[in-house]
Structures are given as C-alpha cells and as structure tokens.
Amino acid sequence: MKKKVLITGGAGYIGYHLVRQLLKRKDVYITVLDSFLYEDSSLNEFKKNKNLSIIKGDICNLYDMVKVVKNADIVIALAAIVGDPACALDEEQTYSSNYHSTALLVQLCNYYKVKRLIFASSCSVYGASDILLNEGSKLSPLSLYAKTRIMSEELIKKNVSQNLEWIILRFGTVFGWSKRMRFDLVVNFLTANSFFAKKIDILGGDQWRPLVHVSDVANALFLSIFADGNIVSREIFNVGDNKLNVQIKDIAEKISSKIKKVRINYKHIPFSDRRNYKVSFDKIRTLLKFEAKYSIERITSKEINAVINVLKSGWITTGHKNLEFAKEINKIVGSKYCVPLNSCTASIHLALIAAGVKENDEIITTPMTFVSTINSILYLKAKPIFVDIKENDFIMDEERVERFITKKTKAILTVHYGGFSANLDKLTQIAKKYKLELIEDAAHSFGSKYKKKFIGQDSKYCCFSFYPTKNITTGEGGAFVTNNNKIFKRVSRLGLHGISKDAWKRYSKVGSWKYDVKEIGFKYNMTDIQAAIGLAQLSRYNELKKHRKIIYGIYSDGLSKVKEVEIVKGNNYSDPFQHLFVIRIKSKVINRNVFIEKMKEKNIICSVHFIPVYRFSVYKKLLTTKVKDYPQTEKAFQECVSIPFSSSITKKEATTVIKEVNKIFS
Ligand SMILES: Cc1ncc(COP(=O)(O)O)c(C=O)c1O
Numbered sequence: 001m002k003k004k005v006l007i008t009g010g011a012g013y014i015g016y017h018l019v020r021q022l023l024k025r026k027d028v029y030i031t032v033l034d035s036f037l038y039e040d041s042s043l044n045e046f047k048k049n050k051n052l053s054i055i056k057g058d059i060c061n062l063y064d065m066v067k068v069v070k071n072a073d074i075v076i077a078l079a080a081i082v083g084d085p086a087c088a089l090d091e092e093q094t095y096s097s098n099y100h101s102t103a104l105l106v107q108l109c110n111y112y113k114v115k116r117l118i119f120a121s122s123c124s125v126y127g128a129s130d131i132l133l134n135e136g137s138k139l140s141p142l143s144l145y146a147k148t149r150i151m152s153e154e155l156i157k158k159n160v161s162q163n164l165e166w167i168i169l170r171f172g173t174v175f176g177w178s179k180r181m182r183f184d185l186v187v188n189f190l191t192a193n194s195f196f197a198k199k200i201d202i203l204g205g206d207q208w209r210p211l212v213h214v215s216d217v218a219n220a221l222f223l224s225i226f227a228d229g230n231i232v233s234r235e236i237f238n239v240g241d242n243k244l245n246v247q248i249k250d251i252a253e254k255i256s257s258k259i260k261k262v263r264i265n266y267k268h269i270p271f272s273d274r275r276n277y278k279v280s281f282d283k284i285r286t287l288l289k290f291e292a293k294y295s296i297e298r299i300t301s302k303e304i305n306a307v308i309n310v311l312k313s314g315w316i317t318t319g320h321k322n323l324e325f326a327k328e329i330n331k332i333v334g335s336k337y338c339v340p341l342n343s344c345t346a347s348i349h350l351a352l353i354a355a356g357v358k359e360n361d362e363i364i365t366t367p368m369t370f371v372s373t374i375n376s377i378l379y380l381k382a383k384p385i386f387v388d389i390k391e392n393d394f395i396m397d398e399e400r401v402e403r404f405i406t407k408k409t410k411a412i413l414t415v416h417y418g419g420f421s422a423n424l425d426k427l428t429q430i431a432k433k434y435k436l437e438l439i440e441d442a443a444h445s446f447g448s449k450y451k452k453k454f455i456g457q458d459s460k461y462c463c464f465s466f467y468p469t470k471n472i473t474t475g476e477g478g479a480f481v482t483n484n485n486k487i488f489k490r491v492s493r494l495g496l497h498g499i500s501k502d503a504w505k506r507y508s509k510v511g512s513w514k515y516d517v518k519e520i521g522f523k524y525n526m527t528d529i530q531a532a533i534g535l536a537q538l539s540r541y542n543e544l545k546k547h548r549k550i551i552y553g554i555y556s557d558g559l560s561k562v563k564e565v566e567i568v569k570g571n572n573y574s575d576p577f578q579h580l581f582v583i584r585i586k587s588k589v590i591n592r593n594v595f596i597e598k599m600k601e602k603n604i605i606c607s608v609h610f611i612p613v614y615r616f617s618v619y620k621k622l623l624t625t626k627v628k629d630y631p632q633t634e635k636a637f638q639e640c641v642s643i644p645f646s647s648s649i650t651k652k653e654a655t656t657v658i659k660e661v662n663k664i665f666s
Pocket residue numbers: 342343344345346369370372373415441443444464465466467477478
C-alpha cells in the first residue's frame with residue numbers, strides 16, 4: 001500500500017524540492033493542495049507522474065480541505081503567508097492563513113484519523129537572543145509571522161488527538177534555488193542585488209541567522225515522513241546545521257567574494273528588523289539523523305559537480321583529468337613537467353629514488369617536519385642527517401648544512417615551512433659545490449614564491465601535498481614537478497608499478513594491451529576523481545589565496561598587540577600562499593600546553609607543527625640523534641602553536657580566536 005501524503009502549499013519554494021524528492025519513491029502517492037497565489041507552473045515537470053495529483057484550493061476553505069485531508073495518511077503543512085514583510089501587509093489575512101487554517105487542519109486530521117501531521121514553523125520564533133538557542137528556549141516573537149507560528153504550534157500541541165503523531169519543524173533561514181523562487185530571503189536577496197545592482201546594503205550586519213539550504217529543508221521533511229514515530233512523534237526540531245549559523249555581514253562578504261565588483265555598504269542606522277538568533281541543531285542531528293548537505297563553505301558546487309561529472313564519465317581512475325590537472329599545475333607554478341600522485345609522501349619517495357638514493361646514503365634534512373619526510377628516506381634504508389632550524393622561519397638553517405656533509409651524503413631534502421620558502425639560492429649553491437641533489441618537500445607551499453619565482457618553477461625535484469588541510473586539496477593527493485624530462489618519465493613510470501608508456505591508456509581505444517615492466521614501481525597514481533576536485537580548486541586558486549591572506553592579516557594585526565605572543569614571521573625572500581599561522585607562546589605563567597588546553601575549552605582546536613621527528617620512539621631506536629644538538633628546534637617545539645587557519649575559516653571566527661587569545665593573557 002502506498003503512503004498517501006498531502007502537502008499543502010506543495011507548489012511553493014520548499015514544496016517544489018519536497019515533491020521532487022518524494023517522487024523518487026515508488027511507495028508514496030502525493031497530493032498537492034495549493035492556491036497558486038504566486039504562480040502555477042512550478043510543478044509542471046511532474047504533472048504527468050501518476051503518483052502525483054495537484055489540486056487548486058485554499059487551506060482556509062472547509063470544502064477544499066475535506067476533499068484532500070480525508071484520504072491522507074500524512075499531512076505536511078507548508079502553506080502559509082511566509083516571512084515578516086508579507087505577513088505585515090494584511091494582518092487579518094495573515095491570522096486567517098497562518099492560524100485559523102491550522103485550527104481547521106487539526107480538526108480535520110483528528111476527524112479523518114490522519115496518522116501524522118508535520119507542521120512547518122520557523123526559527124524566527126526565537127526573536128532576538130545572544131545565547132545559543134535550542135527547542136526548549138524561551139520564544140520571543142518579533143513579528144506577526146513569528147507570532148502566528150507560535151500560536152499554531154500551541155494549538156497543535158493542545159488539540160491533536162492521542163492517535164495522531166505530530167512533528168513541528170522550525171526551519172532556519174532558508175536559501176538557494178527553487179522553481180518557485182523567493183527573493184525576500186536574505187541570501188537570495190543579497191545575491192540578486194549583488195548581481196544586478198552590484199551593491200549590498202547592510203543594516204547593522206552583526207545579526208546572526210541559522211542558514212539552511214532549501215533542498216536540505218526538503219530532506220528534513222522527507223526524513224520526518226519516514227522516521228520512527230516512537231522517536232520523533234510529539235517533538236519539535238530546529239532544522240539546520242550548527243556550522244551554518246552565520247552573521248549577515250559574513251553572508252555579504254561571501255557573496256561579494258563570488259560576484260565581481262560588488263560594493264558592500266554598511267549602514268549603522270536604526271532598523272526595524274531586530275531578529276538575531278543563533279540556533280543549536282543537535283536534536284535533529286541526533287534523533288532524525290539529519291545533516292545539511294549544502295553550505296557556503298570551502299567545498300563548493302564546483303568541486304561537487306566536477307566529481308559527479310567524472311563519476312558519470314565512465315572513467316574514474318587515472319586518465320584525462322590527471323593530464324588536465326598536471327597541465328594546470330604547470331601553468332600556475334611555471335614548472336615544465338608534473339606527475340599527479342596519491343600523496344606528497346609518494347612524491348618524496350619517488351623523488352629520492354629518481355635522485356639515485358640507495359641504502360646507507362645520507363640525506364641532509366630537518367627534524368622540524370612531518371614524519372613522511374623521514375619515512376621516505378627510511379623506506380630506502382638511507383639515513384636522515386638532521387640540521388637545526390632557524391628561529392625566524394622554522395626552516396633548516398642553510399648556513400649549518402655544509403658541516404654535515406660527508407662522503408656518504410647524496411642529497412639535501414629541504415622542507416618549505418608553513419608557506420615560507422627555504423633559501424633556495426644558498427642550498428642550490430651548496431648542492432652544486434658538493435655534487436648533491438636538492439629535493440624540495442613543498443607539502444605546505446603550493447603557490448608560494450621564492451624571490452618572485454614559484455616554488456617548483458625551476459626545481460629538479462619538488463613535491464606538493466593536496467591533503468585536505470593544504471592550500472589546494474584533492475581530498476588526498478600530491479604531485480611531483482620537475483624541469484627534467486628524464487626524471488619526469490622515470491617518476492611517471494615509478495608511480496604506476498614501473499610499467500612502460502602511459503599505462504592507463506591500455507584500457508582506452510588509443511592504448512594497447514601490450515606493456516613492459518621496466519623496474520619495480522609503486523601504486524602511487526592519482527584517480528581522475530581526485531584530479532577533478534583539484535581542477536575545481538585550481539579554478540578558485542586566486543579566491544583561496546586571497547582568503548588565506550585576509551585571515552593572515554587579521555591574525556597578524558590582532559595578535560601583534562599581545563605581548564605574550566610572538567608571530568613566526570618567516571623570511572624576506574618568501575612570498576607565501578600562507579598555509580599555517582604559527583605563534584610562539586612567550587608567557588612565563590601560561591605555557592604552550594596550557595594555552596592549547598585553554599583554547600580547547602573554548603572549542604578552538606589548535607595544533608603543533610611539528611613535534612621534532614627525533615622525539616618519536618621509532619626513530620629513537622633507529623637513529624642516534626641527540627636532542628641537545630637541536631636547540632632551536634627544541635625551543636620552537638616547546639613554544640609553538642598553530643592556531644586555526646584554513647580556506648574556510650571566516651573573519652568572524654578569526655576575530656573570535658584573537659579575542660580568546662587576549663582573554664587567556666589578560
Ligand atoms: C612537511 C610535510 N611533508 C610531507 C607531508 C605529507 O603529505 P601527504 O599527506 O600528502 O603525503 C606533510 C603532510 O602534512 C607535511 O606537512
């Protein structure tokens with residue numbers, strides 16, 4: 001038996017998405033009742049579907065309502081006059097459509113023994129508050145719209161009969177496209193204005209709104225239809241996602257960063273809309289297992305669509321997208337050859353092999369790095385020789401390198417730190433003098449420059465990471481770039497089992513089933529799914545770089561005034577695409593560890609880059625490093641903290657971090 005679902009207002013902004021989603025199920029029959037006050041074509045694409053009937057009618061009309069409620073198992077009440085300005089136009093009509101209609105609906109649901117009533121309410125019932133609000137918080141309506149939602153909620157709670165399950169969903173501030181658009185909603189309104197008028201007027205801007213995408217709202221309704229009544233009946237749920245509580249000014253800035261030449265005018269004048277609410281969505285996440293899919297965050301529809309297109313293309317492993325990605329990297333970096341790989345670790349490993357590193361060779365490197373740098377050396381049974389770092393940039397001190405060179409030294413493996421560049425001129429000069437190879441671990445430094453040249457532009461061996469925290473991400477991934485064609489060919493081959501020629505082409509028309517294995521290689525290739533994400537990220541290269549620069553500037557300004565904090569400033573030959581924001585804690589009272597704990601209490605998660613590698617037990621066993629030989633590395637480790645820094649951190653979040661740092665030391 002099909003579930004018979006009645007949706008009042010089903011041809012509206014949210015209704016369109018809900019109908020679309022529900023029609024994918026074969027066990028549901030949908031009746032839409034709508035007055036078509038705004039337009040009547042939004043559901044045209046579904047008109048022929050035999051699981052849908054669309055009826056013109058009024059929720060205030062007894063006759064219209066009896067006709068549809070009497071056959072329904074589940075009723076979803078979306079129809080209403082929605083939003084403060086629309087409700088303010090005609091008070092009497094608003095009471096009638098938003099409250100008296102609920103009374104009629106409840107009576108009919110009781111009488112016709114409907115099984116479940118799902119009622120659309122709004123988070124605007126919370127009015128204005130500075131605390132995080134949940135479903136039990138005090139309601140303080142600031143508009144007729146919010147007032148009539150609360151009146152209807154109360155009516156449902158009191159008058160619904162024992163056998164009728166009710167669920168009230170309080171939607172956050174909805175945004176996004178629908179067949180029946182609404183431009184009175186803040187994100188949609190500001191987007192349209194930016195596009196056409198090239199300006200955004202913001203009154204105040206500090207007001208919080210819990211945003212939620214219109215198709216996520218439809219999904220919450222969808223889940224409510226099928227959820228277990230023992231868990232969800234007689235419950236109120238806020239519909240949204242904790243990470244989408246944002247301030248109006250953040251929305252404006254996000255929109256202006258996407259649409260060219262938009263001016264934001266902040267007007268600090270009294271205004272009528274005093275709504276300000278930050279809402280908790282823990283309950284819907286826990287009980288209804290609801291999570292918003294859409295946000296205005298770091299992974300955008302560009303990355304999502306790129307992945308979908310690859311999945312649909314029929315070629316999901318290494319292929320054309322890899323070639324395109326490599327080409328795009330070469331274009332940005334100015335490098336000659338690029339091999340996309342599954343990680344930077346793989347890239348370093350292959351670079352060392354291509355550089356001819358063998359068992360017992362010595363590799364001069366830094367202890368201030370991630371374990372992959374050292375593991376890659378140890379995979380080849382070679383020996384890492386550590387050189388202490390410089391105080392200003394945490395990078396291996398090039399002036400100390402020469403004294404560690406022996407007959408066994410094969411290569412220098414330098415790590416560019418946090419976006420800052422190593423002193424490449426000096427290292428190149430040393431490498432030449434002693435006939436050593438120079439390998440660059442540039443996991444942190446895609447898009448950074450050394451003296452006006454991109455890192456990797458002139459390199460023989462340069463390794464990038466596209467791990468999720470990195471400047472550009474592919475989920476997991478890395479790349480090797482070189483100016484040498486022979487090395488390029490060798491690394492390409494080593495990355496795919498040591499197979500000759502373009503191994504991936506053997507499954508395509510242009511390839512051949514015949515191949516040779518020239519040497520024992522590795523399974524280090526990047527998939528086209530990853531490459532597609534990478535291409536989408538590279539198309540946003542300027543936006544991502546600019547964002548990090550802005551946040552870096554905010555931190556620099558805000559923290560330079562805190563005397564217990566010293567910012568790791570880098571060096572004057574770097575032009576970084578900033579990857580980390582590292583500070584040193586100089587307080588005698590609150591040390592680095594206490595600082596991290598205090599930040600954690602405020603939900604601000606910091607990290608440490610890095611725990612010097614010689615401190616890990618496995619290397620203690622393998623190497624004979626003496627901690628006392630690394631005074632700068634040890635001091636840096638004791639004092640350093642990486643505060644939250646990423647492509648998705650907002651200005652507001654950065655300001656909160658600064659405030660909390662100030663509080664800790666005040
Ligand atoms: C300095 C350094 N090198 C290498 C890596 C390894 O990168 P991947 O995770 O892409 O292998 C990292 C990872 O964070 C790193 O910080």
